[in-house]
Amino acid sequence: MKHFLFDAPLRPGAIRLLHTGTGVLLAIQALFLLPDVSMLYGPAGIVDQALVHGRTFGITITDIVRGTAHLIGDYEQHFVKLIAVLYIALATMLALGRLPCVGIGTLLAIHALWHTSGSAFSYGVDYLSATALFYCLCTPRARPMWHAPALRLLQLHLCIIYFFSGLAKALGATWWNGEALWKAVNQPYHLDAVPGFIAWLGQFTWLWAVGGWGVIMLELGYALFIWLHRLRPYWLWSIVGMHMGIALVIGLFQFAAVMILLNVVAYHYAYHTETEQPVYPSNKKPSRLRWAVWKQPHHVAGDTREGGI
Structure with missing residues (x-):
């Protein structure tokens, strides 16, 4: 079991692709939704939130907007767009490999508030995107x-x-x-x-x-x-x-x-x-010796060409 989980000959390029691909897909989806985000997810949107409140679990974007209504006043629609812009910014940083664990956790929390906590417009892709974000959170660059x-x-x-x-x-x-x-x-x-x-x-x-x-x-x-x-x-x-x-x-x-x-x-x-x-290569310019080591093939335990995993 230890070899299967921790010593498996799996390649690090998969992690780069996971972070980059997840960030790109989330940013693209949010950009398409941005012009209509207030109409879809705002407190005065096309769907009466009171009708779907019983289907929600946990806290939603609408709950946050209502809870802060006394602070933001008549800027509720702008507040929803601001959350969407923050979401896009975090997803872009994830795609660029510049988002730390705290940022990925924040992005996952916003995704849950926005998409998977009872929205009338959510479907399977929102939960699968949350799954991808979870695995990004489990694979920090420093670990x-x-x-x-x-x-x-x-x-x-x-x-x-x-x-x-x-x-x-x-x-x-x-x-x-x-x-x-x-x-x-x-x-x-x-x-x-x-x-x-x-x-x-x-x-x-x-x-x-x-x-x-x-x-x-x-x-x-x-x-x-x-x-x-x-x-x-x-x-x-x-x-x-x-x-x-x-x-x-x-x-x-x-x-x-x-x-x-x-x-x-x-x-x-x-x-x-x-x-x-x-x-995630270091931003520092490596010495000639470090560069030579960096460019060497990674040696993996076992031969993946022979049988299964």
Whole structure:
């Protein structure tokens, strides 16, 4: 167990990608929401917060705004935008690798207040983004000894996510007969009209059933076959392809991007065997001796080319 968690031959480049990718995706999402953030999340937004207050858990942005109303007066809408700007700034610093643990914790807290504490507009991507932030918090640049166990935990976490997602699909009938897949590509909120090619494929009901079986097998088999060295690339890139299809056909771009990021971090760059620089190189100019050591390949315990992990 100690070797599996702490002495695993996992590469540091995965941590750089996790921090950078998470920061970029969160900043992009917040930038798109910024013009309408007051309308969506403000106390006078399009959704009456009193109606959804019973669905919330913990403290929300609206609760903070109401609690500070006697201090900010008529500037409630500006206060919500100020929180969004702070969120974007912290996400940008995370992407640049300049955000310490305290900053990552603050970003995670704002994300929870803004997205995952009962908002009427939250969905799965907000919780997955919080998951990515949690793993960023668990992998501080000053604690490289935490990186391997955090990556292992992320790997196991993804296995659990896909296994139960596949199990939920397998327990119903709509994924076996293709109905769920057909409905997914015919959602009205992304495409103005179903492309002619997809409409033409609608006559082949067996094709949609086979596609549904493929999704079930891909997700159920993930927890097993992703650990086998020879099958890992095929399973990983099949999952990435599935999420790219979700983005293009259903329009869930942010969700697909977060899932692709977590998969690539956990099962591609974690095993990347090319020469890498330190996770966060020092700003000081190294001496010639230090530079020569810095550029040497990292030696890992065990050979990742032979069998599994």
